[in-house]
Amino acid sequence: MSRYFPLFVDLEQEKIVVVGAGRIAERRIRTLLSFDARITVLAPEATEAIKTWAEEGVLHWQQACWSQEAEKFLEGSLFVLSAADDSAVNEAVCSACRKRNIPVNCADDRTRCDFYFPGIAEGGGVTAGITAGGTNHRLAREATEKVRELLIKM
Ligand SMILES: C[C@@]1(CC(=O)O)C2=NC(=C\c3[nH]c(c(CCC(=O)O)c3CC(=O)O)Cc3[nH]c(c(CC(=O)O)c3CCC(=O)O)/C=C3\N/C(=C\2)[C@@H](CCC(=O)O)[C@]3(C)CC(=O)O)/[C@H]1CCC(=O)O
Numbered sequence: 001m002s003r004y005f006p007l008f009v010d011l012e013q014e015k016i017v018v019v020g021a022g023r024i025a026e027r028r029i030r031t032l033l034s035f036d037a038r039i040t041v042l043a044p045e046a047t048e049a050i051k052t053w054a055e056e057g058v059l060h061w062q063q064a065c066w067s068q069e070a071e072k073f074l075e076g077s078l079f080v081l082s083a084a085d086d087s088a089v090n091e092a093v094c095s096a097c098r099k100r101n102i103p104v105n106c107a108d109d110r111t112r113c114d115f116y117f118p119g120i121a122e123g124g125g126v127t128a129g130i131t132a133g134g135t136n137h138r139l140a141r142e143a144t145e146k147v148r149e150l151l152i153k154m
């Protein structure tokens, strides 16, 4: 069995920092917004959806590259997702978080993840978080789709 425990955390109004604002960041932000998290995004460029959320005040977009100065944005966050398309950036975010004991997830390297981002299935008042223990995101996706089909019928 995987060592990764599915902990269900109340995210309402919890600060979460996301570094990077591309395809993966957008997918994960969309999920986190549905759990009412308070999101700060740090990236020089963002997808149209993230720009729209920023314009609507749904999240805060700090339009900047990761830098030592940007470390101040990490303060008070429950966890951090680093999804820049630059492994040096994700690595720097990871060490800054670990220095502060903030759990961090780097989308490009499972060894720099204090937790994994799950596939989410919801329906009939049930929420499921699915992982293949970090070893197989395709299997996680397949299982998530099957659980979604099950929950739709509840
Ligand atoms: C479950 C899901 C949630 C989500 O991401 O929302 C998820 N990955 C998904 C999709 C996906 N991942 C990747 C592709 C593109 C390639 C392709 O098409 O095959 C696609 C497809 C796509 O993006 O469409 C590539 C990839 N993934 C990881 C690495 C780095 C590495 O393995 O070291 C690389 C190489 C990156 C690179 O090339 O640099 C790592 C992780 N991915 C995880 C979760 C974590 C636990 C996995 C587990 O449970 O075993 C883990 C370990 C850490 C984390 O990131 O938390 C979601 C499916 C569910 C859904 O879609 O509903």
Ligand SMILES: NC(=O)c1ccc[n+]([C@@H]2O[C@H](COP(=O)([O-])OP(=O)(O)OC[C@H]3O[C@@H](n4cnc5c(N)ncnc54)[C@H](O)[C@@H]3O)[C@@H](O)[C@H]2O)c1
Pocket: 019, 020, 021, 022, 023, 024, 025, 042, 043, 044, 045, 046, 047, 064, 065, 066, 083, 084, 085, 086, 087, 089, 106, 107, 108, 137
């Ligand atoms: N874990 C997963 O599920 C998964 C799946 C596919 C890809 N990936 C990995 O996730 C990462 C992001 O992929 P993507 O498809 O979203 O990329 P993308 O190109 O769509 O987005 C990259 C984002 O990083 C930002 N960025 C670049 N340099 C930055 C810096 N210095 N500081 C802050 N932000 C910066 C860009 O502005 C952009 O918003 C890649 O490393 C990719 O290999 C992970």
